[in-house]
Every structure is written in C-alpha cells, then in structure tokens.
Amino acid sequence: MPVAPIRLFGDPILRRRADEVIDFDRELRRLVGDLTDTMLDAPGAGLAAPQIGVGLRVFTWNVDGEVGHLVNPTLELSEEEQDGFEGCLSIPELAFDCIRALSVVAHGFDQHGEPLRIEGSQKLARAIQHETDHLDGVLFVDRLDPAGRKAAMKAIRESEWFGVERPTVKLSPHATRGLGF
Numbered sequence: 001m002p003v004a005p006i007r008l009f010g011d012p013i014l015r016r017r018a019d020e021v022i023d024f025d026r027e028l029r030r031l032v033g034d035l036t037d038t039m040l041d042a043p044g045a046g047l048a049a050p051q052i053g054v055g056l057r058v059f060t061w062n063v064d065g066e067v068g069h070l071v072n073p074t075l076e077l078s079e080e081e082q083d084g085f086e087g088c089l090s091i092p093e094l095a096f097d098c099i100r101a102l103s104v105v106a107h108g109f110d111q112h113g114e115p116l117r118i119e120g121s122q123k124l125a126r127a128i129q130h131e132t133d134h135l136d137g138v139l140f141v142d143r144l145d146p147a148g149r150k151a152a153m154k155a156i157r158e159s160e161w162f163g164v165e166r167p168t169v170k171l172s173p174h175a176t177r178g179l180g181f
Contacts, residue, residue: 006042007053009090010162045063059132074106091140103121106119
C-alpha cells in the first residue's frame with residue numbers, strides 16, 4: 001500500500017465532517033491499508049482518513065503495539081478525565097496539554113462491515129477521541145483552554161511548515177466522495 005502525504009493544518013478538508021462509509025468494499029480495504037501504512041511510516045499513534053485527503057469516517061491507531069482501525073465510530077466517554085500532552089501528524093512537531101476523557105467505549109465497524117466494540121483508557125482513549133474528532137472536522141487545538149490555544153496558534157504560525165504547499169496524491173473517485181472539491 002502506498003504511503004500518502006499527510007494534510008497539514010490549514011487544509012480545508014481537516015475542518016469538514018467526513019461522510020459515513022456506506023460501501024464496505026475493496027476501495028475501503030485499500031483506504032484502511034493506506035492509512036495504516038502512512039500512520040506507521042510517520043510514525044503516529046493514529047491517522048484519520050481526512051488527514052490523507054479522504055472525506056470518509058475511517059481511522060487507524062497504533063498504541064502500545066496494537067494496530068487497529070474503526071469505520072463509522074460512535075463514542076461513549078467516561079466522566080473521569082485525563083490531562084496530558086497531545087500532538088497531531090497534521091500539526092507536526094508541536095504538542096500541547098489537552099484534557100480528554102480517561103476512558104472510551106467506541107462502536108463501529110471493521111473494513112468488512114463487521115461490528116466492532118473497542119474499550120480503551122489512557123493513551124488508547126486519547127487516540128480514539130483524537131481521531132474521531134478529525135472525522136468531525138475538529139483538531140485537538142480546538143480542545144485547548146484559551147491560553148493553550150493562543151500559544152498553539154502562535155507556534156503553528158511560526159512553524160516552518162505552516163502555509164507551505166504540500167503535494168497530494170490522486171485518489172479514486174470512490175475514495176474522494178464527499179470532499180467537496
């Protein structure tokens with residue numbers, strides 16, 4: 001599977017709600033493979049389809065040696081919270097303190113359309129919440145307190161990568177459904 005370029009902060013697709021997956025077909029399996037390969041190459045703890053330019057509700061994760069994926073996720077969040085540094089492959093080389101639910105129960109499907117239930121806490125819970133946010137057009141900097149968000153935006157504007165045009169890969173029409181361009 002090819003490693004795809006990762007879209008960076010400022011790319012409009014990162015702010016759009018991704019479409020539900022309807023077809024659990026070869027194209028979806030290819031997308032899951034591309035997401036997994038790109039995430040592992042980066043390396044990252046997770047990667048959502050919009051981060052490689054695909055507006056579908058799919059993400060992968062790699063936490064403590066466990067690699068997985070989830071399609072069309074819905075989350076049940078604990079009331080108990082965790083506080084810790086969080087980064088993002090679409091906001092490279094920057095990390096900020098971000099509050100998340102301590103644990104999560106995620107429901108969705110695998111790439112073949114079979115129902116999945118994933119339970120996680122700590123790092124896995126953070127990764128699942130982070131990637132699901134991507135599917136809703138939300139970036140982790142949106143979850144920071146006002147002072148943290150101000151610092152994050154300043155760091156982003158001052159970064160070497162901000163505003164730099166990145167190459168994109170040509171995706172199949174099926175994979176790009178819902179992108180809006």
